[in-house]
Amino acid sequence: MxxxxxxxxxxxxxxxxxxxxxxxxxxxxxxxxxxxxxxxxxxxxxxxxxxxxxxxxxxxxxxxxxxxxxxxxxxxxxxxxxxxxxxxxxxxxxxxxxxxxxxxxxxxxxxxxxxxxxxxxxxxxxxxxxxxxxxxxxxxxxxxxxLPDEVSFTSAAPLACAGRTIWRGLLQTGLKAGEWVAIVGSGGGLGHLGIQFAKALGLKVIGVDARDEGLSLSKEQGADVIVDARKGKESVVKEVHAVTNDKGADSTVCISDHEDAAAIACAVTKMHGIMVQIAQPKDVVIPFEELIFRDIRIHGSLLCSADESKSMLECIAKNGITVxxxxxxxxxxxxxxxxxxxxxxxxxxxxxxxxxxxxxxxxxxxxxx
Structure with a gap:
């Protein structure tokens, strides 16, 4: 034109x-x-x-x-x-x-x-x-x-924010292949991408969601463990500890803006671990015990930089990740x-x-x- x-x-x-x-x-x-x-x-x-x-x-x-x-x-x-x-x-x-x-x-x-x-x-x-x-x-x-030739417009448009956001969030965890990442809000637009990205990075994934549709999508996208947040924090923590040698997830990414989501994300994270907060509720509510007694470190995360965006698309092209x-x-x-x-x-x-x-x-x- x-x-x-x-x-x-x-x-x-x-x-x-x-x-x-x-x-x-x-x-x-x-x-x-x-x-x-x-x-x-x-x-x-x-x-x-x-x-x-x-x-x-x-x-x-x-x-x-x-x-x-x-x-x-x-x-x-x-x-x-x-x-x-x-x-x-x-x-x-x-x-x-x-x-x-x-x-x-x-x-x-x-x-x-x-x-x-x-x-x-x-x-x-x-x-x-x-x-x-x-x-x-x-x-x-x-x-x-x-765009690489392997990535279509229909995939690329949602990646412009959702993809860039969850990709950087996972990078912020600093995890290595074989470690556990929990994704709170795993069955949504960001979450289903996060599961695929995490698996491509070699991570083991715990998907936490509070909707039947979200739990179903988390399983479909390849989460290793699915946890229903509607059971309450105590039950969620118990289920996560059962598969992580009673330690908790090595790191957690929170993409749910539910009022209890950040607290659950911290609770399922191992001591001294990183919780990456991506969701944007009016207030991020975290009990002081998580910060003081368990030394959970909170990282906020925004969009990818230019180089991070490029690496995300390379990962998608290489691994056949779909939206x-x-x-x-x-x-x-x-x-x-x-x-x-x-x-x-x-x-x-x-x-x-x-x-x-x-x-x-x-x-x-x-x-x-």
Whole structure:
């Protein structure tokens, strides 16, 4: 697609008022690119739990704002700095979230695995600035990742946030092959990916969930042990200790925002172990005994850095990791999508096929995963 073929306007799903349904509006295509920017023709965009936080006004988003921070598609235009970084028109990419980091703060200067924490940026796509529930999106080349031929758009879109988040969370545990990791909230969009990632890293996995659908998906994705959190903390800890030589998991990743989730995550972790907190409830509640008497160390974790994103996609390509998706065809299906998500019965990720022609094209070139 040449520059002259890019339209002036497009359809976009937007948050126009907090705590109200999305609206589909006609808006301008974001052609005014900064040097590091990439204009992506969106193939697939995905729904994430954070989207509900955006619509609730949690992040103080300036409205109207195009929703979704998870997207993948094809580059149709780019700034000169993005081109110098190796990006090119026609390239398939997983969209980045952070937009325009300052490049000067301590986080931007590194180490590389914390550059995504720059607090002097313009915001995150789909959270503070326009996102991927649209026909086109402008993203930053610093955080955007080229797709291997083995990874499809339908897999890549949910990976843009969910995949990047759980992959980094697992890296933060510092575990080695053969060790036990517990994933609290294992049967959701992040969790089912986390199980597959952990197995690819050689870890033994304890999946903890509180829904029948979540427990079923955890087992389906290969968790070595499944534990029902509805039995209560004491029972959960007992079951975890039974398979870990009475020590507890070597490390735990918490991706459930239930009020008891962080406490359970700490309780199933061995003494002096790391609990990685990814979920974002209003308050993370942990009994002092876990911190003081058991020396559980709490690590917060955000998105992958650029290099971590690349390593995630390499892992997916090498190990054939798949994303369980619930596809909806077209931006006008947003009400159906949100109805499924809020119904609580969803397994995996809800996605919108924005541009079916791109899906057809990648099938012709042999991309199927």
């Amino acid at each position: 040449g520059a002259s073929e890019i339209p002036d306007t497009m359809k976009a799903i937007q948050v126009v008022e907090f705590n109200k349904p999305y609206k589909i509006n006609t808006v301008k295509v974001p052609k005014d690119l900064q040097p590091t920017d990439i204009l992506v023709k969106v193939a697939v965009a995905s729904n994430c739990h954070t989207d509900s936080m955006v619509t609730a006004g949690t992040f103080g988003t300036k409205l109207p704002c195009t929703a979704s921070h998870e997207g993948a598609g094809t580059i149709v235009a780019l700034g000169k700095d993005a081109e110098a970084r190796g990006f090119k028109v026609g390239q398939r990419v997983m969209c980045g979230l952070p937009l325009h980091p300052c490049g000067e703060c301590g986080d931007c200067r590194g180490p590389e695995n914390q550059t995504q924490y720059c607090s002097n940026l313009d915001g995150h796509c789909g959270v503070h600035v326009d996102g991927c529930f649209a026909e086109y999106v402008s993203v930053d080349s610093h955080s955007t990742t080229p 369980k998706t619930n596809p909806f065809n077209g931006l006008d299906k947003i009400e159906e999508l949100t109805g499924m998500v809020h119904g609580g019965k969803i397994q995996g990720k809800a996605i919108i096929i924005v541009d079916p022609e791109q899906i057809d094209h990648e099938k012709k070139i042999g991309v199927n995963s």
